[in-house]
Amino acid sequence: MKVAVFSTKSYDKDYLDQANADGQHELFYFEASLTNKTIKLTEGFHAVCVFVNDTLTREVIDSLAANGVKVIVLRCAGFNNVDIERATFWKIKVLRVPAYSPHAVAEHAVALIMTLNRKTHKAYSRVREGNFSIERLTGFEMDGKTVGIVGTGRIGSIFAGIMQGFGCHVLAHDAHLNKSLVDVGVEYVTLEDLFSKSDIISLHCPLTPDTHHMINSQSISLMKRGVMLINTSRGKLIDTDAAIDALKDGQIGYMGLDVYEQEENLFFKDLSEIVIRDDKISRLMTFPNVLITAHQAYFTDNALIQISQTTIQNLNDFVGNTIHLENEVTVDMIKA
Numbered sequence: 001m002k003v004a005v006f007s008t009k010s011y012d013k014d015y016l017d018q019a020n021a022d023g024q025h026e027l028f029y030f031e032a033s034l035t036n037k038t039i040k041l042t043e044g045f046h047a048v049c050v051f052v053n054d055t056l057t058r059e060v061i062d063s064l065a066a067n068g069v070k071v072i073v074l075r076c077a078g079f080n081n082v083d084i085e086r087a088t089f090w091k092i093k094v095l096r097v098p099a100y101s102p103h104a105v106a107e108h109a110v111a112l113i114m115t116l117n118r119k120t121h122k123a124y125s126r127v128r129e130g131n132f133s134i135e136r137l138t139g140f141e142m143d144g145k146t147v148g149i150v151g152t153g154r155i156g157s158i159f160a161g162i163m164q165g166f167g168c169h170v171l172a173h174d175a176h177l178n179k180s181l182v183d184v185g186v187e188y189v190t191l192e193d194l195f196s197k198s199d200i201i202s203l204h205c206p207l208t209p210d211t212h213h214m215i216n217s218q219s220i221s222l223m224k225r226g227v228m229l230i231n232t233s234r235g236k237l238i239d240t241d242a243a244i245d246a247l248k249d250g251q252i253g254y255m256g257l258d259v260y261e262q263e264e265n266l267f268f269k270d271l272s273e274i275v276i277r278d279d280k281i282s283r284l285m286t287f288p289n290v291l292i293t294a295h296q297a298y299f300t301d302n303a304l305i306q307i308s309q310t311t312i313q314n315l316n317d318f319v320g321n322t323i324h325l326e327n328e329v330t331v332d333m334i335k336a
């Protein structure tokens with residue numbers, strides 16, 4: 001199958017080419033993201049392969065249908081960036097990679113927590129400059145802290161286990177109670193209780209209309225003063241303006257982000273020689289207690305292998321006319 005691969009980085013090409021070593025599919029790589037400005041690139045293709053920051057709005061999907069695209073393969077689990085209803089309307093199949101090393105994301109959340117807590121990023125810079133002072137590097141012990149987890153699916157449940165290993169008391173909130181977590185002492189509570197009782201809050205739920213801006217000025221006001229907030233899920237879960245106000249005020253004591261509301265214009269790009277026009281991220285970067293990584297939580301060798309192999313398998317399934325496409329995203333899944 002002839003596939004237009006968007007938002008390609010060198011590692012995407014390396015791993016996809018390995019997974020497609022038998023040359024079953026003709027992969028054409030584009031560095032550009034798929035948007036209504038780049039839609040012309042899809043002419044002559046029956047398949048497009050996209051990532052988290054490609055924006056497949058209703059207009060983009062209409063143009064894909066007009067160009068004869070039959071299948072969209074996502075190199076990610078989340079599908080909030082694709083208008084699934086519109087794709088269904090045009091009978092364009094959408095396939096995803098439902099899980100790729102959930103350990104990678106859970107472990108990255110822990111890296112954010114421990115860096116913010118023990119300030120190893122600052123210690124590293126100091127020592128390299130010959131400054132061996134430990135003034136203002138005071139951290140806290142994780143043992144005995146209460147950690148609140150919003151969303152205990154694949155990633156959240158692994159994260160819960162790691163936090164328990166640190167000796168933390170784990171609170172969770174999810175519409176679906178995971179009995180195996182309850183059996184090991186995780187306590188399911190209301191969202192309000194989770195916000196008000198947790199020293200550290202980590203978000204592991206998907207972005208949906210319900211979860212959009214779930215962290216806002218009202219929910220932040222319920223939190224313990226000086227709370228640590230970690231988001232490795234999706235940027236739009238947090239109202240950035242409200243978070244900035246709470247950081248200025250001290251209500252949020254630490255914030256670790258692997259995702260950001262306006263990340264489409266920034267992440268995965270080298271902008272080091274360019275003036276950054278996004279004032280919100282610029283403000284966030286000025287806080288000494290904010291740590292930002294550019295959507296790298298998933299970025300491990302294991303995950304890249306899994307993503308590329310599942311992406312090629314999804315294309316194989318589609319070409320093989322598999323009646324039941326195992327990794328298909330359906331309208332029912334949005335409603336659920």
Ligand code: NAI
Binds near residue numbers: 211233
């Ligand atoms: P999952 O589908 O296994 O688990 C998500 C859980 O969130 C489910 O248990 C669901 O019931 C729950 N949930 C849904 N709505 C909720 C709500 N309103 N309140 C509380 N819980 C709610 O998903 P998985 O694999 O654990 O991934 C979680 C999220 O992590 C993804 O949606 C994606 O946005 C993000 N992600 C981030 C990556 C990164 O590199 N930063 C990589 C992969 C995923």
